[in-house]
Amino acid sequence: MSRWRIGGFGKGARLRPAFLRPELLPFLIAVALAGHWFGAPAMILLSLTVMSVAWMTSPARAASGQGAAPGSRPHRPEAEAVLDQFLQDGGRNGLRTACLVVGPDDANALLLRLGHDDFEALIRRIGARLHGTLRDADRVVRIDRAHFAILLSPTPHPDIENMIQLAVRLQASCEVALPVAGQSLAVSIHLGICLSERAPARNGTAMLMAAEDAALEAEAHGPGAIRMFSATPPPEAQRREELAAEIPAAIDTGQILACFQPQISMDTGVVSGLEVMPHWKHPRHGLLGPAEILAALPPGDLVWKLTDGILRQALESLRTWERDGFGTGLLSVVFPPAVLTHPKLTDRLQWALEGFDLEPARLCLVLQGDAVSHPDEGMVLRNLTRCAEIGCVIELSGLGGGPIPVEMMRRAAVRRLRLPRSLVSRIDRETEQQKIVAAFAAMADGLRMETLAEGVASQSESAMLAQLGCRHLQGDAIAAPMPFAETRDWIERHNAKLNATPRIPTRRGG
Structure with missing residues (x-):
């Protein structure tokens, strides 16, 4: 520029x-x-x-700070050029600058909830709020779909304490309800900050990328987080890098194992299914669950390789349970979006099921909410439709986090709806959540679908979900994920307890 x-x-x-x-x-x-x-x-x-x-x-x-429209459209090169100039001016005058990258928390969920046009209106209003909080000489530039770069004109004192105070003021300006689509919407924002003296190189591109890295770290730590860029990676980032380097060998040598979390029918009390989850007993970091494994997994074919390996372990376990006379119900598998877009997904599933002599109806494919907004949504829908046609059960998760994909539910013949932990948590005390869950349960009954609540953490939550009409429960209140070797003992103990308990007929079960 x-x-x-x-x-x-x-x-x-x-x-x-x-x-x-x-x-x-x-x-x-x-x-x-x-x-x-x-x-x-x-x-x-x-x-x-x-x-x-x-x-x-x-x-x-048009490009000046006074006349800019901060939320109009992304223009990353402009932000880099302004930072270059601020760095030059500050160097001549002995002053320093800073770059902040700001974005709303859980932008994907907001996009699903609002739709494209209203989401754009929200982002523009956030940009205007940020612009109004700054000095006239500072700049606000939109750099991607949901993030802004705040570029501070050179000043003698952009230290950490001042930057934290500024970040808090920026957050407060956006916490005031924003008018969008006829409603008042309050959003929380995360911030990443890079001071000019901490930038990895003295140019706008490096400084902006450093602020973006800090913003990613802030977003990963939850709503409203603030992070400063440091040339030394934080412990979490170092750990992810270590795991990413070790995962390929761990997959090849079978260190990542399938664990199973039971699902219970609230009508009969029996085990109605098991969800398979990858777990890695790491020699230094201890037992790692699905979230940590997937977060460290590099992009590419390793995603399918991991999923394929876990699926085959699970199908072998299912064949063993059937041979030994254990009724375990459905086997639920959560497939990442990268797997759901694989053009050979249905063929590979059929080959695997035939290899273990299992019926497709025993397999439940869990569709995560972010797959609905995947860029290759057409391939996702095609694969799900074909999987439903061969007899697999399709389950939709992520209810309450955005619009319900009615067309995908219809064409993929969704047979079960999964209620996330965000709706289950405090269900025994929150009346508004009770109304929402009751509405979902009634909708599922009307559509001849079943409901599964995940993340059930207490007996009081379990009792309330049963009263509200939820058909199946899963969570640590029932059992934590366990390796295959422990499932037999747990199922036997559960069945013995069930047989010793007097059965009360329900409106659905005998």
């Missing part, structure tokens, strides 16, 4: 490139003709008019 677009370099610097803009060429021709036909006075008067038009419409004014 040339210097005149950033501003602050004088009228001549702005007007020289302004006159070279194609839309002003007809005016220049008119000036020449006026001089030829009407003499010098007319030429001078028209020249002044052209200069005014060039000044008022020059790109410098």
